[in-house]
Each structure stands twice: as C-alpha cells, then as structure tokens.
Amino acid sequence: MTDAEQFRAFRFALDPSAVQRQDLARHVGAARWAFNHALACKVAAHREWRTRVAALVETGVPEADARCQVKVPIPTKQTIQFALNRAKGDDRTGHDGLCPWWHEVSTYAFQSALADADTAWANWLASLSGRRAGREIGYPRFKKKGRSRDSVRLHHDVRRPTIRLDGYRRLMVPRIGSIRLHDSGKRLTRYLTRTGGQVQSVTLSRSGKHWYAAVLVKSTVAEPSSPSRAQRIAGTVGVDLGVTRLATLSTGIDASYPNPRHLAVARRQLTRAHRALSRTQKGSNRRAKARSKVAELHHRVAERRGGALHQITKQIATRFETIAIEDLNVAGMARSSRGTMDEPGRNVRQKSGLNRAILDAGFGEFRRQLTYKTIWYGSRLAVVDRFYPSSKTCSTCGAVKLKLRLSERTYRCDQCGLVIDRDQNAAINIATAAVAAPNAVPAVPVAGDRPETLNARRAHVRPTLTGGQRALKREDPGCPLPPGPPRRSNPAALPQPA
Numbered sequence: 077m078t079d080a081e082q083f084r085a086f087r088f089a090l091d092p093s094a095v096q097r098q099d100l101a102r103h104v105g106a107a108r109w110a111f112n113h114a115l116a117c118k119v120a121a122h123r124e125w126r127t128r129v130a131a132l133v134e135t136g137v138p139e140a141d142a143r144c145q146v147k148v149p150i151p152t153k154q155t156i157q158f159a160l161n162r163a164k165g166d167d168r169t170g171h172d173g174l175c176p177w178w179h180e181v182s183t184y185a186f187q188s189a190l191a192d193a194d195t196a197w198a199n200w201l202a203s204l205s206g207r208r209a210g211r212e213i214g215y216p217r218f219k220k221k222g223r224s225r226d227s228v229r230l231h232h233d234v235r236r237p238t239i240r241l242d243g244y245r246r247l248m249v250p251r252i253g254s255i256r257l258h259d260s261g262k263r264l265t266r267y268l269t270r271t272g273g274q275v276q277s278v279t280l281s282r283s284g285k286h287w288y289a290a291v292l293v294k295s296t297v298a299e300p301s302s303p304s305r306a307q308r309i310a311g312t313v314g315v316d317l318g319v320t321r322l323a324t325l326s327t328g329i330d331a332s333y334p335n336p337r338h339l340a341v342a343r344r345q346l347t348r349a350h351r352a353l354s355r356t357q358k359g360s361n362r363r364a365k366a367r368s369k370v371a372e373l374h375h376r377v378a379e380r381r382g383g384a385l386h387q388i389t390k391q392i393a394t395r396f397e398t399i400a401i402e403d404l405n406v407a408g409m410a411r412s413s414r415g416t417m418d419e420p421g422r423n424v425r426q427k428s429g430l431n432r433a434i435l436d437a438g439f440g441e442f443r444r445q446l447t448y449k450t451i452w453y454g455s456r457l458a459v460v461d462r463f464y465p466s467s468k469t470c471s472t473c474g475a476v477k478l479k480l481r482l483s484e485r486t487y488r489c490d491q492c493g494l495v496i497d498r499d500q501n502a503a504i505n506i507a508t509a510a511v512a513a514p515n516a517v518p519a520v521p522v523a524g525d526r527p528e529t530l531n532a533r534r535a536h537v538r539p540t541l542t543g544g545q546r547a548l549k550r551e552d553p554g555c556p557l558p559p560g561p562p563r564r565s566n567p568a569a570l571p572q573p574a
C-alpha cells in the first residue's frame with residue numbers, strides 16, 4: 077500500500093427549486109460571458125500581433141523574423157481580471173460597465189471561466205506546435221447560448237468549506253443555497269469520513285432540462301501497490317466491447333455484460349420521436365418540442381449507458397490482475413461510414429444507427445475509466461495494437477480468416493473446427509496478445525506505473541485537474557505562432573497586407 081493523492085468526482089442529479097433554476101442559469105450565463113470576454117481579449121491581441129507582423133513583412137523583413145520580433149502579449153487571467161474589475165461597473169450604484177450585474181453571481185463563476193479560457197488558448201497553442209498528442213485542437217471558439225454546454229465551476233476556501241452536504245439529501249452551494257439532490261448524498265459522506273477528504277470544487281451543469289452537480293474531492297488514500305491475491309489468481313482478462321453484448325470477457329459468456337434492456341426500449345422510443353420530428357415544420361413550436369423530446373431521450377440513454385460503464389469498469393478493475401483491451405481508433409470510428417463521393421462507404425445502414433453511436437462514444441470512456449480505476453485497485457491495463465485481427469483469428473489454433481461478416485455471430489474455424497461466440501473469440505485473442513506482448517502500445521503507457529503516468533496527451537498527469545489555483549504555463553507571448561503557414565482554424569477575417 078502506498079499513500080497517494082486521489083481526486084474523485086461525485087456526480088449528483090439535482091432537484092432545484094424554480095428560484096434556484098434561475099440562479100443556476102444566471103451562473104452558467106455569467107461563466108459563458110466571462111469565457112467569451114476573456115477569449116475576445118486574447119483574440120484581439122492575437123489579431124493585433126498579426127497586423128503588426130504583416131506590416132513588418134511589407135517593409136521587407138522575412139516573415140519568420142517578423143514573427144519573432146513583434147511582441148504583443150496575449151492577456152491571461154490575471155491581466156483580464158484586473159482590467160475587468162475596473163471596467164465592470166455596478167448596477168446597484170448606477171455605474172454602467174461591461175457587466176454591472178456581476179454581484180448577482182459567485183465570483184468563482186468569473187474566475188474559473190477566465191482560467192478555462194487560458195487553458196483553451198494554451199491547448200490550441202500546444203496542439204499547433206505539436207507539443208500535445210491526440211487530435212488537433214482548433215482555434216478556441218466562443219460559447220454560444222443554447223449551443224455550448226451550460227456549465228459553471230465554483231470553488232471555495234477549503235479551510236472554511238461552503239460547498240458541503242446539508243444532510244443526505246441536500247447540497248450547499250455558495251450563492252445558490254441548499255439544493256435538493258435527486259438521489260442520496262450518502263456515498264459522498266461515507267467517502268469523506270473514510271478518507272478525510274476535502275471538497276475542492278463543484279461543477280454545476282445543465283443537460284437537457286436536468287441540472288447536475290459534480291463535487292470534486294481531494295483525499296489521500298492508500299492505493300494498493302500490487303494486485304491482491306484474488307486478482308493474481310484471476311489473472312488476465314480480455315475485454316471486447318460490442319453492439320450485441322455491452323462487454324464480452326474472455327472468461328466466458330456468463331461472466332460477460334449483456335446490453336441493458338433499456339437500450340432496446342430507448343431505441344424504439346427514439347425511432348418514434350425522430351419520426352414525429354420529421355413530420356413537423358421548420359421553425360414551428362411543435363418542431364422545437366419534438367426536438368427537445370429527441371434530445372431528452374438521447375440524454376437518458378447517455379446517462380444510463382454512463383452508469384453501466386462505471387459498474388463494469390469497477391468490477392473488472394477490482395477482479396483481475398491485468399485487463400486487456402483493444403486500442404481502438406475512436407475518432408476514426410465515430411467518423412461517418414457514409415464515405416465520400418469517390419469512395420462510398422459500405423454497410424452504411426448497419427454501421428449507423430443508435431447502437432453504433434452509443435458504442436462509439438463508449439469506447440473512449442471505457443478506456444479512460446479503466447486507466448484510472450486500475451491505478452486505484454492495483455490492477456494493470458494492457459492495450460493491444462489496433463491492427464491486431466482479434467475477430468478474424470482463431471483463439472485455439474491461431475488460423476486467420478480472410479473474411480468475417482459482421483452478421484456472423486458465431487466463429488467457426490475451418491482449420492481446427494472450433495465453434496465459439498464471435499465476441500468471446502475476440503476477447504480471448506485480446507487477452508492472449510496482452511500476455512504475449514505485455515506492453516503492446518508503448519506510445520500510450522500502460523496504467524499503473526505512477527508517478528510516470530502519462531495521460532493520452534503525453535502530458536504528465538498532475539492531480540490539480542480542476543481544483544484551486546493552477547500554475548498555468550505561460551507561453552512566450554512574443555512569438556505566439558511557430559514559423560510557417562498557420563495550419564488551420566485561424567480566424568477567417570484576418571487583416572491581410574494591402
């Protein structure tokens with residue numbers, strides 16, 4: 077056992093009162109305004125820099141030199157906040173300003189949004205210069221009401237906590253008050269008592285018509301440094317995520333996780349809701365209503381799926397020593413299978429549809445959860461190369477089939493005569509491959525090797541994800557762009573040299 081700092085989020089559905097709903101909406105609105113304000117400040121400075129570079133290039137200076145000579149600092153949280161504090165105004169005293177209503181919301185609504193804008197800007201720069209792995213991050217975009225996720229993060233002084241449970245069924249949130257929880261807060265209380273953890277922040281968000289609170293807790297927990305006896309005996313398990321079954325384990329069909337019944341029900345309801353939507357006229361009230369019905373159903377499916385995933389990942393991470401999964405290209409899978417004009421996709425109908433969409437969203441999340449839960453529970457995550465033909469290979473003799481249709485649910489080996497469930501065959505192959513090559517994917521390290529753990533962005537994972545003061549690494553503001561043409565997502569309306 078080693079003591080380790082652990083961050084855990086406890087998410088609750090809320091039952092806010094009508095007044096509290098207004099308060100919540102006001103807070104997410106303020107956060108959105110603050111983010112957009114901060115981003116506008118950054119974009120303005122960036123444009124100024126580009127104008128000056130362009131002017132310098134006009135005089136005959138090579139562009140690469142001009143880019144490094146011109147210095148326009150991109151304002152960060154501190155600068156923006158300082159300027160905002162003088163210009164915000166106050167409608168209580170009749171002083172007009174940028175946001176005279178600021179006193180109606182918690183100051184943290186502004187602060188965390190300004191910090192988020194810094195992060196978005198830093199992420200874009202890091203992605204542009206290749207210091208960030210994963211998909212390319214675009215130029216930070218403004219948040220749009222009704223389009224972007226409504227969310228606000230509130231912090232407090234951990235020595236005098238104002239974010240805390242009020243009994244088992246209510247959550248105290250600064251400025252908004254005691255909000256009733258839809259379910260019980262007992263699991264949070266138990267966790268806090270057991271670990272002596274501290275609440276760091278609460279993120280309030282709206283999804284559909286529902287409000288949620290994610291309470292972030294920091295605690296020092298004894299983490300197992302090695303797998304338990306039971307885990308060692310259970311050994312390695314291969315997991316195959318699928319449409320027919322949620323997760324198939326190499327240990328057998330009985331131990332696997334069937335697709336929950338509610339998905340089938342939701343699918344029928346969704347088909348009906350979509351049909352109703354398509355019958356409505358554009359811009360009508362009925363259309364708006366029908367659209368919110370579809371969104372609500374999608375939201376419900378996502379919520380339940382999320383809950384099921386958490387159960388599965390916890391059970392697998394606690395039961396086995398090594399969990400082997402396939403390294404799936406989630407971004408590639410999520411891409412439409414429709415293809416292009418030149419290269420039309422095949423089996424478009426089979427590949428689209430609800431199950432597919434849910435599945436695509438589930439893979440990345442499944443892996444993310446396993447990554448941290450294996451650390452919590454002393455197990456290990458092994459990721460098998462994505463080009464390994466886990467479905468087409470026979471798990472007994474190793475013969476590889478050239479073709480295997482998606483509709484073939486049973487694997488029949490032509491070489492040794494093995495007849496086995498298609499997904500279980502794949503799961504066994506994944507487990508075998510993980511045993512044969514323990515670190516199949518070195519680029520994204522296997523979890524369990526703290527403190528050298530890297531996240532998917534090749535950044536060292538630090539536990540200050542959302543809590544408290546963050547030491548944001550400042551970019552050299554003098555040369556915000558690497559030399560060479562901008563790669564993409566640059567604001568279209570750039571001042572061009574005349």
Ligand SMILES: [Zn+2]
Pocket residue numbers: 470471472473474475489490491492493494
């Ligand atoms: Zn065989």
